[in-house]
Amino acid sequence: MAAPRCSAKVQRLSTFSGMKAIGQQSSMRAASPITSSRQQVVRAARSQLAIEARKVAVLGAAGGIGQPLSLLLKMNRMISQLALYDIANVAGVAADLSHCNTNTKVTAYTGPEELAEALKGADLVVIPAGVPRKPGMTRDDLFNINAGIVKGLCEAIAVNCPDAVINIISNPVNSTVPICAEVLKKAGAYKPRKVMGVTTLDVVRSNTFVAEANQLDTKEVDVPVIGGHAGETILPLLSQAKPKVEFTAEDAAAMTKKIQNAGTDVVNAKAGTGSATLSMAYAAARMAESVLLGLNGEKDIYECTYTESDVMPGFQYFASKVLLGPGGIEKFQPLPELSEFEQQGLVAMKELLTANIQAGVEFANKA
Numbered sequence: 001m002a003a004p005r006c007s008a009k010v011q012r013l014s015t016f017s018g019m020k021a022i023g024q025q026s027s028m029r030a031a032s033p034i035t036s037s038r039q040q041v042v043r044a045a046r047s048q049l050a051i052e053a054r055k056v057a058v059l060g061a062a063g064g065i066g067q068p069l070s071l072l073l074k075m076n077r078m079i080s081q082l083a084l085y086d087i088a089n090v091a092g093v094a095a096d097l098s099h100c101n102t103n104t105k106v107t108a109y110t111g112p113e114e115l116a117e118a119l120k121g122a123d124l125v126v127i128p129a130g131v132p133r134k135p136g137m138t139r140d141d142l143f144n145i146n147a148g149i150v151k152g153l154c155e156a157i158a159v160n161c162p163d164a165v166i167n168i169i170s171n172p173v174n175s176t177v178p179i180c181a182e183v184l185k186k187a188g189a190y191k192p193r194k195v196m197g198v199t200t201l202d203v204v205r206s207n208t209f210v211a212e213a214n215q216l217d218t219k220e221v222d223v224p225v226i227g228g229h230a231g232e233t234i235l236p237l238l239s240q241a242k243p244k245v246e247f248t249a250e251d252a253a254a255m256t257k258k259i260q261n262a263g264t265d266v267v268n269a270k271a272g273t274g275s276a277t278l279s280m281a282y283a284a285a286r287m288a289e290s291v292l293l294g295l296n297g298e299k300d301i302y303e304c305t306y307t308e309s310d311v312m313p314g315f316q317y318f319a320s321k322v323l324l325g326p327g328g329i330e331k332f333q334p335l336p337e338l339s340e341f342e343q344q345g346l347v348a349m350k351e352l353l354t355a356n357i358q359a360g361v362e363f364a365n366k367a
């Protein structure tokens with residue numbers, strides 16, 4: 001008879017693992033495809049990190065991103081309770097997921113009257129609630145609907161779990177993050193180091209495309225992405241790619257365009273049925289994992305994120321690489337020396353990013 005596929009000894013730290021069982025020696029080759037370039041989860045597994053009981057809430061859990069994201073989180077050993085909230089269809093998603101034999105307990109909450117219970121005690125709240133783009137739309141075109149959704153959810157967070165880290169996926173991220181921050185400020189519950197716009201998909205895409213173009217192993221590539229999360233505000237720092245990759249000016253411009261347009265390419269390929277969901281779930285699960293590793297005290301956990309920051313004078317909110325830790329963002333990495341092309345990219349994004357930020361701040365503060 002075949003041996004059982006999984007035993008108590010073969011519990012993995014997270015979904016992405018490919019990693020060896022906790023308690024066994026990990027090797028680079030066996031490392032997680034998501035995190036191995038950073039080696040952070042591998043190290044956590046090696047050190048048999050003391051794992052605290054953590055509650056994670058997903059708001060918009062029945063959607064295109066919410067469902068695969070919840071599956072990935074259900075497989076994350078650092079999460080003891082996964083609270084799934086949506087305005088509809090979430091009970092079935094939770095019932096389905098609850099049959100996966102991992103130790104994460106899944107609970108479902110439907111509609112505004114159950115939102116408070118979903119949030120109470122959460123260490124991390126991930127928000128993929130809201131409408132996605134259709135071909136021909138910009139992310140800004142989602143503002144009218146999604147701004148109100150994010151505002152309402154953040155008002156509830158301010159009351160029910162003001163200490164939680166918040167990962168905002170809902171577009172337009174350039175505006176929804178300022179909306180979240182302003183709502184929390186008004187409620188006296190703002191922790192600037194804990195409000196993070198999820199731009200991990202831009203990093204994931206950059207790593208993939210740069211690896212493919214240079215015949216590199218994807219899991220060894222790391223490209224920081226700064227600015228924001230829309231069009232020309234997405235600025236991959238190809239000059240800072242690790243390992244070092246030489247680009248001609250023409251190739252750098254083409255690669256930058258490809259990364260900036262990647263979301264639109266998926267929207268067009270899906271032809272009216274939505275935008276990136278699976279790669280976004282993967283990216284958000286990586287970000288959640290990094291946040292939780294940081295909360296648990298693991299060292300050297302770095303991610304790019306869009307947040308209120310002083311890193312780039314002239315931009316109140318900006319995406320850049322940060323060190324994560326027990327307090328959320330522990331430290332901002334100063335911007336490295338940029339190539340001439342990247343400096344031009346910074347100038348080019350100024351008008352759009354400033355307008356996006358202003359729209360968010362104004363929306364949150366109108367009566």
Ligand SMILES: NC(=O)C1=CN([C@@H]2O[C@H](COP(=O)(O)OP(=O)(O)OC[C@H]3O[C@@H](n4cnc5c(N)ncnc54)[C@H](O)[C@@H]3O)[C@@H](O)[C@H]2O)C=CC1
Pocket residue numbers: 059060061062063064065066085086087088128129130131132133142146149152153168169170171172173198199200201202229274275276277280
């Ligand atoms: N940050 C990023 O890199 C990315 C962001 N996105 C954005 O993520 C958002 C979600 O995308 P999908 O999951 O594809 O959309 P979807 O339409 O498949 O799912 C959205 C879910 O949100 C729920 N929802 C709506 N109003 C809600 C409320 N008030 N409270 C709780 N849940 C609510 C809906 O019932 C639905 O289940 C979109 O705004 C999209 O543009 C998508 C891809 C990448």
Ligand SMILES: O=C([O-])CC(=O)C(=O)O
Pocket residue numbers: 132133139171201262263264266267275276
């Ligand atoms: O393009 C969209 O609308 C969804 C998104 O933000 C992305 O895929 O980067």
